[in-house]
Amino acid sequence: MNNNKAFTCYFCNRLIENETEMGHTTLCSKVLIPCPYKCGAYVERANLVRHKNECTNNNSNNCKSLDRRMPPTRSDLVNLSRRFQELEVKKEDSLEDIKKSLKEHALSIQKFNNFNGYLAEWKKKVDAQLKTLVTSETNGNQFIYIQEKLLQLQNLHLELSKLKENTYKDSNYFKNTQTDFARNLEEIRGTFNKQNAAFEGMWREQTGLTQKAIEDVRTIKESLDEQKAKYAGLIFDLRSVSQISSEAAEKIEILEREFNLMKQDVNQLKINMEILEDLACNDNTPYQRLIWKITDVESKLKRTRENDIVLKSPIFYTHRFGYKIRILLYINGLKKWKNRYALACIHVLKGEYDALLTWPCTIEGTITLRDLVDKTQAKCFSKFIKTKRSCGEEEEDEPQESSFTYIFIPHTVLFKSNFLKDDTCFLDVCINVNALIWLLRGWFYLY
Known part of the structure; x- marks a missing residue:
């Protein structure tokens, strides 16, 4: 049950039923409120904001922007000079007018005095x-x-x-x-x-x-x-x-x-001179097998990195009265294998017995990097090698990983202590004679 009694508001003259008199008075828009800036006025609550903006005691309404004077420009100086000149001209004109009026007044006084004398x-x-x-x-x-x-x-x-x-x-x-x-x-x-x-x-x-x-x-x-x-x-x-x-x-x-x-x-x-010197020491040209001694491996590797030179083995023959060949060793590698692998291949040369031999030729063999430490249980590094050439002095093709034309010896293997001793290593090249014999027999039967 609602205990609030209905009453009529003294300020807005409305009949209030569901509110208390105190609660309505705190919210009524017609209630008179004294000015917060103490100007002496009583303003309705609804108009209090507007009165604050218009009140003379409100210091914020009396603030004036400071006159920030800028230095005079040339046009301002010219206008000021022109105004002074006009003022000077007006002053001179007004002085002339005053002098003229003074003269006229003096003449009038003189005439009046003369007239007064005549009258007397x-x-x-x-x-x-x-x-x-x-x-x-x-x-x-x-x-x-x-x-x-x-x-x-x-x-x-x-x-x-x-x-x-x-x-x-x-x-x-x-x-x-x-x-x-x-x-x-x-x-x-x-x-x-x-x-x-x-x-x-x-x-x-x-x-x-x-x-x-x-x-x-x-x-x-x-x-x-x-x-x-x-x-x-x-x-x-x-x-x-x-x-x-x-x-x-x-x-x-x-x-x-x-x-x-x-x-x-x-x-x-x-x-080549070093190779020739080695050959001069050995008058007999070997065949079928060659043991190639490579000295000063480190210095040769360094020179190869600087100048791209190739190491050439002594010349030997595949067999008696056979193909003249030598081994080419790219100790620093070629192209993408540089600085990682040593590449070796068989190079077929022009020989004295080429006219008696079968062309094109296929030469197979093995190249072994000899173990210089353990002689009884040697752990040598061997690779199968094969080449096929139409004639002597023919250049080799680009080395391919899937081809037997080149063998790849990693530097990590070549420079092992058991393969390299006193900066010297030995390559044992052995040519497969049986394959050549069967090849020659086959050509013989064909003829």
């Missing part, structure tokens, strides 16, 4: 005539007329006195005005002189800065022109040097190629 003389003459008339006591009507004229003349004299007094007052006022104007004019002149001096100082400063900037720009332009000329000369020299260097590089490259070829030929010649 005329009055004396009239008084003298009146005296003569009074003494004569003739013509009474004329005397009355003259009295009326005198009254008019006195009235005129009074008016002239008032006019003189007014003129004097106007003259004093005009003098005071002239004095104030002169004072104001002097103040304006002093202010103008100060502003003009400040303007001249600013103008001289700006002119000096402008001249300095012009000189700096001129200096920079001259330096840029000089740098441009130097840069153009440098580019020309660089192009010349580049052309000369490219020509020299081409010549050097050609000489390097020739030198490398010559060096390779010299190294190959040295190897």
